[in-house]
Amino acid sequence: MAERTRETRERILAAACEVIAEVGFEKIRMRMVAEHAGVSTALLHYHFENREKLFTEAMTHSFAQTGTELERDADSVPASVVLARILHSLLPTDPELRQDWRLWQELWVRALRDEAAQHLAVDLYDQLHTWVGQAIKRGIDSGEFTDCDIDATSTLLLALCDGFGIRLMLGDPKVDLDSAQATIWGAAASVLGTGPDFPAL
Known part of the structure; x- marks a missing residue:
């Protein structure tokens, strides 16, 4: 039952x-x-x-589904791959993620006028920040990444994903997925001391 x-x-x-x-x-x-x-x-x-x-439950459900996928064999691949998977999932890279982005956009609009939606959005961002931060910390602990300010780096990468994601959703002809990922990874690589090319997922 x-x-x-x-x-x-x-x-x-x-x-x-x-x-x-x-x-x-x-x-x-x-x-x-x-x-x-x-x-x-x-x-x-x-x-x-x-x-x-x-709506609240649907947003949480969508978010949890993405999190489950990101945890797939995370312990058996390099931290750079884990981080790249997270960053890839934060962009509208396939139909399912474009649907997630539409949900996020609905949440942003509601959060401007509704306190409960605002709290939900902030809570989900905290979880995103944690996912990114944990991947960075894992790479630092293993010696794969250069030591850095994890919170500041996570905030920077999330902001870049949001900015490029919006332009991709709008169909901005000046931005495509490859250039967006390259720019985001370039920012990560300059701080983390890793290779400049976006890792194979």
């Missing part, structure tokens, strides 16, 4: 991510998510009482 409940929640959250990314939070209706997930509206409301709760 518990497993079935968990699977239903996962299906609803996956559907919510897709619908929110497609139409935006302001236009979303609970009925739309229920139909997309293949469940009744009553069952949807059983799990999520309102749109706000559903």
Whole structure:
């Protein structure tokens, strides 16, 4: 029973991510998510009482899915590869990550007007900062990276990913994925003393 409940929640959250990314939070209706997930509206409301709760859970779900993928065989590859994977995942590099970016953009807009959304955004950024910082610390501890200010470097790399990510989402003709990754990795390499080429993932 518990497993079935968990699977239903996962299906609803996956559907919510897709619908929110497609139409935006302001236009979303609970009925739309229920139909997309293949469940009744009553069952949807059983799990999520309102749109706000559903949005928060959907964002957290999307974030957790990315985190799970980033942890794949992380202990058996160099720290530079782990860091490159994280930076790659922070850009809209494939359809799933473009969907994640649409969710982030919805969160940013809501956070300007809603205190709960603001707290959620800050909390998720803290987690991103931790992921980047842990990869850098691992490389420093192993001797792969030069010692540096981990917090400042993590903040710099996150800011670069945000800036380039927005321009990639906008389809800015002056920016492409390869140049974005090269620039971001160049900034990392200059601080961490690693090779200038973006590592193979």
